[in-house]
Amino acid sequence: MAEALLRIEGLTKHFGGVVASDGISLAVPPGELHALIGPNGAGKTTLIGQLSGEIVPDAGRIRFEGRDITALPIYRRSALGLARSFQITSLFLDFTVLDNVALAVQAHDGHSFRFWRDAREETRLREPARAALARVGLADRSDVVVANLSHGEHRQLEIAMALATSPRMLLLDEPMAGMGPEESARMVKTLGELKQELTILLIEHDMEAVFALADRISVMVYGRVIASDFPDKIRANAEVRQAYLGERETAGGHA
Amino acid sequence: MNVSLDWRNIAVIVVLAVLVALPLYVAVTGDRFMLTLFTRIIILALAAMSLNLILGYGGMMSLGHAAYLGIGGYAVGILAHDGITSGFVQWPIVIAVSALFALVVGSMCLRTRGVYFIMLTLAFAQMAYYIVAGLARYGGDDGLTIYKRSQFAGLIDLSNKVQFYYLCLAFLFGGLYLSRRLINSRFGMVIQGSRSNDRRMQAIGFPTFRYRLAGFVIAGTMCGLAGALLANHTEFVSPAMMYWTRSVDLMVMVILGGMGSLFGPLFGAIALLVFEEALSQVTEYWQIILGPLLLLVVLFARGGIAGLLTSGRHG
Ligand SMILES: Nc1ncnc2c1ncn2[C@@H]1O[C@H](COP(=O)(O)OP(=O)(O)OP(=O)(O)O)[C@@H](O)[C@H]1O
Ligand SMILES: [Mg+2]
Numbered sequence A: 001m002a003e004a005l006l007r008i009e010g011l012t013k014h015f016g017g018v019v020a021s022d023g024i025s026l027a028v029p030p031g032e033l034h035a036l037i038g039p040n041g042a043g044k045t046t047l048i049g050q051l052s053g054e055i056v057p058d059a060g061r062i063r064f065e066g067r068d069i070t071a072l073p074i075y076r077r078s079a080l081g082l083a084r085s086f087q088i089t090s091l092f093l094d095f096t097v098l099d100n101v102a103l104a105v106q107a108h109d110g111h112s113f114r115f116w117r118d119a120r121e122e123t124r125l126r127e128p129a130r131a132a133l134a135r136v137g138l139a140d141r142s143d144v145v146v147a148n149l150s151h152g153e154h155r156q157l158e159i160a161m162a163l164a165t166s167p168r169m170l171l172l173d174e175p176m177a178g179m180g181p182e183e184s185a186r187m188v189k190t191l192g193e194l195k196q197e198l199t200i201l202l203i204e205h206d207m208e209a210v211f212a213l214a215d216r217i218s219v220m221v222y223g224r225v226i227a228s229d230f231p232d233k234i235r236a237n238a239e240v241r242q243a244y245l246g247e248r249e250t251a252g253g254h255a
Numbered sequence B: 001m002n003v004s005l006d007w008r009n010i011a012v013i014v015v016l017a018v019l020v021a022l023p024l025y026v027a028v029t030g031d032r033f034m035l036t037l038f039t040r041i042i043i044l045a046l047a048a049m050s051l052n053l054i055l056g057y058g059g060m061m062s063l064g065h066a067a068y069l070g071i072g073g074y075a076v077g078i079l080a081h082d083g084i085t086s087g088f089v090q091w092p093i094v095i096a097v098s099a100l101f102a103l104v105v106g107s108m109c110l111r112t113r114g115v116y117f118i119m120l121t122l123a124f125a126q127m128a129y130y131i132v133a134g135l136a137r138y139g140g141d142d143g144l145t146i147y148k149r150s151q152f153a154g155l156i157d158l159s160n161k162v163q164f165y166y167l168c169l170a171f172l173f174g175g176l177y178l179s180r181r182l183i184n185s186r187f188g189m190v191i192q193g194s195r196s197n198d199r200r201m202q203a204i205g206f207p208t209f210r211y212r213l214a215g216f217v218i219a220g221t222m223c224g225l226a227g228a229l230l231a232n233h234t235e236f237v238s239p240a241m242m243y244w245t246r247s248v249d250l251m252v253m254v255i256l257g258g259m260g261s262l263f264g265p266l267f268g269a270i271a272l273l274v275f276e277e278a279l280s281q282v283t284e285y286w287q288i289i290l291g292p293l294l295l296l297v298v299l300f301a302r303g304g305i306a307g308l309l310t311s312g313r314h315g
Helices: A044-052 A074-080 A097-106 A123-136 A151-163 A181-194 A207-213 A231-236 A238-251 B007-029 B032-057 B066-081 B087-109 B114-133 B161-184 B186-203 B208-234 B244-257 B264-282 B286-300 B304-309
Strands: A006-015 A018-028 A033-037 A059-064 A082-084 A169-173 A199-203 A216-221 A224-229
Touching: A006 A044, A018 A044, A018 A059, A018 A224, A033 A044, A033 A207, A044 A074, A044 A082, A044 A169, A044 A199, A074 A082, A074 B186, A082 A151, A097 A123, A097 A151, A097 B186, A123 A151, A123 A181, A151 A169, A151 A181, A181 A199, A181 A207, A207 A231, A216 A231, A216 A238, A224 A231, A224 A238, B007 B032, B007 B161, B007 B264, B007 B304, B032 B066, B032 B161, B032 B186, B032 B208, B032 B244, B032 B264, B066 B087, B066 B114, B066 B208, B066 B244, B087 B114, B087 B208, B114 B244, B161 B186, B161 B208, B186 B208, B244 B264, B244 B286, B244 B304, B264 B286, B264 B304
Parallel strands: A033 A199, A033 A216, A082 A169, A169 A199
Antiparallel strands: A006 A018, A006 A059, A216 A224
C-alpha cells in the first residue's frame, strides 16, 4: 500500500470507566473515501475529536502526511489540511451563510491582525466562500442569517465550512444525520463529487450511502476497530453482521 | 456607508448634533452644570464603548473594566503629583500602562470562560484597587488631587472647559470611528466569530486566544485613555473610581444601550447618567428604581435602547 495520508497507531482514550478509543490503528491512503461505521457510543466522534485536536488521547500516535501531529493544537492541524465537520451542527448562527464560510476562508489566508479594511468587501474572501457554497448547493442562500436555515441546509453548510479551508482531508461526522431522503440523496451526490479530489473519513449511519460511497469501511464497536476492509468483505463479515449490520437493519433509520 | 433614515439613525444624528452644539447652549444660558455633566457622559461613553468591544462584540464578560479608568487616571495623577504635567509624557504612559495591565490580566483570564472569567477579571480589578488604596504617598484611600491638568505645550488648554469638552468629544468620535473599522475588519470578524462559536473558530483554523487577547488589550487601552480624561475632568483620582461597582456601571451602560451595537454605549451612558441625575434630585433611593428598569431591559429588550430604535435587524 502507498504511504498513508492519515495513519493512526494505538490510539487510546478513556472517559472515566468508559474506553472510548481502545488502541485504534487505522491507515487511510490518499484519495480514499474511508467510511467508519459502528453503533451509537462506539467512539466514532471521539476518534474524530482526537484527529482534529479537540480531544487529547491518553496514548497512541496520529500521523498526517507522515508527520506526527499528535501534539499539535487544533488550528495547526487545520492549517496542514485536516478539516472536520460536526455531528451536532456547529455554526455561527448569528452570521449570514456567506459570512460563515468567508471566515473559514479567512482562517487560511494569513493572519487576521488586520484592523482596517472591511472584511465583507474583500473579494479574495467572498469569492472562494461563494464557490464552496455553490459546491454544496447553498449558493442562493448566501445572505440568509444561519439561524433561519433549515436543518438540512445547516448540514450542507457544515460541509461548505470544512471545504472552504481548502483541506487535503475531510473528517465528516454523520453529514446526513436528520436529513430527509431527498436531502440525503443530494448529499451523497455532493460527497461523490468531493471524493474525486479529497481524501475523506466518513462517519455515517446511513448504510445505503456508506456502501454507495466507500472505498473501504472500518467497523467500530466499544472503542475498538473490529474490521477494516472493502465494502463487499465487510458485508460478508459474520462478526460485523452480528455486532452491527443485523442490528441496524431491524433498528431502522438513525435520528 | 449605507444610511437609511430609520429611527436609530435619526436618534444617532440628533444625539451627535446635540453633543456638538451643547457648548453653544451653555454659552447662551450660562448653564455650566450641563457642560460638566455632558463632559462626564462623553468620557464614560468612551469607557463603555471600549467595554462594548470585548463584551458586546467579543463576548468577554469583564467585570473589572473600571480598573482601566483608575489606571489611566492614576497615571495622570501620580505623574502630575511628581511634577510631570506634560500630556506628551503622561498620555503615552497612560497607554503603555493600561495596555500592559490588560495584557497581563487578559493572558490569564482569557484561558477561562463564563463565570470563571467574570470572577478573575473582578479579582484582578480589586487587586489593582487595593494596591492603589495602599499608595500612601499618593493619598491612599483618600485619593489624590490634581492641581494641574495635562499640558499640551499651548496647543490646547484643558483647563478651558469648552476646549476640554471638545477634546473629549473628539475622542468619542475617534473611538466610534475606530470601533466601526475594527468591528468590520478581519480582526473584528474573528472576535465576533469567537463570541458566536469559539469551538468552530478553532476547528476552521483560528488560534482564537491571541485575537481575543489583542481585543482585550485594545479595549483596556481605550478605557485607560478615558481614565486620563476623567482624571483631568474631576481634577481628582481616588481608588473609588476603580471599585467593582464602577465596573458594573459601565456594564449597565453597555447592556442598557445595546450590546454589540456601535452607538449603544453612548445611548446607555446618556440614559444612565441623565436618569441618575434626574432621579437623585427626587430621591436618594434612585438605584431602587434603576434595578427593576434594567431587569425589564434584559427581559424584554435584549438589544437595549439601540435595539428598540431599530425595526428589524441591525447591520
Ligand atoms: N466528553 C466525554 N466525557 C465522558 N464520556 C464521553 C465523552 N465523550 C464521549 N463519551 C463517551 O464515550 C463513548 C463514545 O462516544 P462517541 O460520542 O465517540 O460515540 P459515537 O460513536 O460518536 O456515537 P454516536 O453514533 O451516537 O454519535 C460513549 O460511551 C460516550 O458516552
Ligand atoms: Mg458521534
